[in-house]
Amino acid sequence: MVVGTPGGSTIITSVFQVIVNVIDFKMSVFDAIQNSRFHHQWKPDQIYVESGCLQPNVRMVLESLGHKIKERDPIGRVEAILVDKTGCYLLLRIPEVMMMQRDIKRDDKVGLLFK
Numbered sequence: 001m002v003v004g005t006p007g008g009s010t011i012i013t014s015v016f017q018v019i020v021n022v023i024d025f026k027m028s029v030f031d032a033i034q035n036s037r038f039h040h041q042w043k044p045d046q047i048y049v050e051s052g053c054l055q056p057n058v059r060m061v062l063e064s065l066g067h068k069i070k071e072r073d074p075i076g077r078v079e080a081i082l083v084d085k086t087g088c089y090l091l092l093r094i095p096e097v098m099m100m101q102r103d104i105k106r107d108d109k110v111g112l113l114f115k
Contacts, residue, residue, distance in 0.1 A: 014076030
C-alpha cells in the first residue's frame with residue numbers, strides 16, 4: 001500500500017490514520033480514506049475534527065479533561081494505491097468520494113487501474 005496527501009502539518013495525520021484503519025481496523029482502502037479524521041499539533045493547542053469524527057460521549061470526556069475541540073473542513077486529500085490478493089492495482093483518490101458527500105466544490109474523479 002502507498003498512501004499520500006498534500007496538507008502541510010496534517011500530512012502525517014492523514015496518512016497514519018488511513019494506514020491504521022486498513023491494517024488495524026481491517027477497513028477497505030475506500031472506507032479507510034473516507035473515514036472521518038482528527039488532527040492535533042503543539043500549537044495551537046486544540047484538536048481539529050471532521051464532522052462526525054467523535055461520538056458525543058467521547059467529545060464530552062475530552063472536553064472535561066480540558067481539551068479544546070474545533071470542527072473543521074475535511075483533513076487532507078488522501079490518495080492510495082493498494083495491490084490486493086488478486087493482483088489488482090487500485091488507485092483511489094479521496095476526497096473525490098468523500099467530497100461528494102462533504103464539499104461539492106471539489107470535482108476530482110475516482111480512478112481504478114487494473115494490472
